[in-house]
Amino acid sequence: MIDRSVPRRVLPAPESRGVATRPAALPVRPRTGRLLVLATVFVCAACGLVYELELLALGSYLIGDSVTQASIVLSVMVFAMGVGSLLAKRLRRRPAFGFGAIEAALALIGGLSAMALYASFAWLGESRPALVAFSFAIGVLIGAEIPLLMVLIQRIRRQDAGGAVADLFAADYVGALVGGLAFPFLLLPLLGQLTGALLTGTVNTLAGGGLVLWLFRHDLSRRSRWLLICANVTVVAVLASATVLADDFERVARRAVYGGEVRVAVQTGVQELVLTGPGTGSPRSLDLYLDGRLRVSGYDEYRYHEALVHPAMTGPHTRVLVLGGGDGLAAREVLRYPDVASVTVVELDPGVVRLARTDPMLSRLNARAYADPRLGVVTQDAFRWLRGRGGRDRFDVIVSDLPDPGITPSTKLYSQEFYGLAARALRPGGRIAVHAGPLAGQPRTYWTVESTLRAAGLRTTPYSAGGRLTGFAAGPDRTPGGGVGPPQDWGFVLAARAVVPELRVDRDTPGLRSLSTRALQDATRDAERTRLDGLPPSTLPHPRYS
Secondary structure, eight states: OOOTTSOOOOOOOGGGSOGGGSOOOOSSOHHHHHHHHHHHHHHHHHHHHHHHHHHHHHHHHHHOOHHHHHHHHHHHHHHHHHHHHHHGGGGTTSHHHHHHHHHHHHHHHHHHHHHHHHHIIIIISOOHHHHHHHHHHHHHHHHHHHHHHHHHHHHHSOOOHHHHHHHHHHHHHHHHHHHHHHIIIIIHHHHHHHHHHHHHHHHHHHHHHHIIIIITGGGSOHHHHHHHHHHHHHHHHHHHHHHHHHHHHHHHHHHHHHOSOEEEEEEOSSOEEEEESOSSSOGGGOEEEETTEEEEETTTHHHHHHHHHGGGGGSOOSEEEEEEOTTSHHHHHHTTSTTOOEEEEEOSOHHHHHHHHHOHHHHHHTTTGGGSTTEEEEOSOHHHHHHTGGGGSOEEEEEEEOOOTTSGGGGGGGSHHHHHHHHHTEEEEEEEEEEEEOTTTOHHHHHHHHHHHHHTTOEEEEEEEEEEEEOOOSSTTOOOSSSEEEEEEEEEEEEESSSOOOOOOOTTSTTOOSOOHHHHHHHHHHHHHTOOTTOOOOOSSSOOOO
């Protein structure tokens, strides 16, 4: 006979009654279940590192200065992981549902992060707040994973805490290694940043949701199970839709950045190349962007290249070396001299050279310099080439046509060590012409370049030139495309080993349009008025450019 005087105890749902203290009801043997948890840790760690690297790469591309962006992303993300670990304590009594919800959110935010970052840059002109926000959100979610996985793996088979942590971290670190290698060698070259991030989010969803909804399904109430199913199906649907629309989104965003006449857009192994302007007509309408920065404007690029090249060509110039300048425009100016016997262009990105050879408008702009038999091309890092085989050659003129020194990948090419290698490659009486960044806009950077040249044993003459640029990419400190931009400030330094080089040009040079000896001498006097004395040189272990 049942004693009805004793009230019956109502059992709570499995996930609310301390499931971490009792063994889980698994559909497989405990050993297999444990391996499945570790495999999930491996996959999720690989996905997490891909999100991190994608933020680093896209942040550096959109904002520039990769050291600063890496510091922001890594420091914010590590801090957020600590916050996530603390917040995960509230989910320990419902570890299966908590882990499933976290993985769905991580897959959605991480998968869409590249697209959101690019959209912020394209339409708002600023992506740093979005970079910080996504770094923090992804870090919080990654930090909450391990505490919950620790509870889940202990529910499969109790073991000492040290052993469980060692197993989880081993799977986590190996997964991070695979993700770190997959991003640059597989995802980025084959899929690009947008599609690669979306695919990573899909894998993340399937791994995290599959583990919880199958292996730990008995730990979930009916309501929780349906919530996770709906969440994961929604995330997969959103990511799949975004993948289908990724190409259209990229085209629309690119038009917002570069204007409506994007004619060529190529992602090489080094950078993104974008050519804007019509495919026929005057090459003055052409603009070339490298990683979102306007590198060549057909409107007035001749002012820059004439000022860079011709002052160095007034002495001996039989053999000329061009560092950078894969667009062929500096080589065009050098090849105007009939007594030049050979020109060597050292360019890191073969894609730039290929575009300069084959694009009708760009090849017209560079006067088909690559068809001249006197010109040879080396596709290699300029520093490595000068330190190796190239350092054994000797040149009358060296033209350093490189991006601004404030861009981190270029910093080593503006170091004392680099200029020492360049000086060693000069013949007696030879000259080096260096693009040193904007003189008026960044005087400290400019005069640090000049100080670094002097520290390498060279005598220097500073000068500048100006013009107006068109077609600026939209973004921080840029004028939206489609119109004439503000006056451009180009700073240069002419250097030699024995004597201070004199600034002058030969007016009989064929095709010379914008230079005169008097204008150059005036530019030198103007530059000297802004001189900042006492600046230390920039070296490889102590870069001085900001």
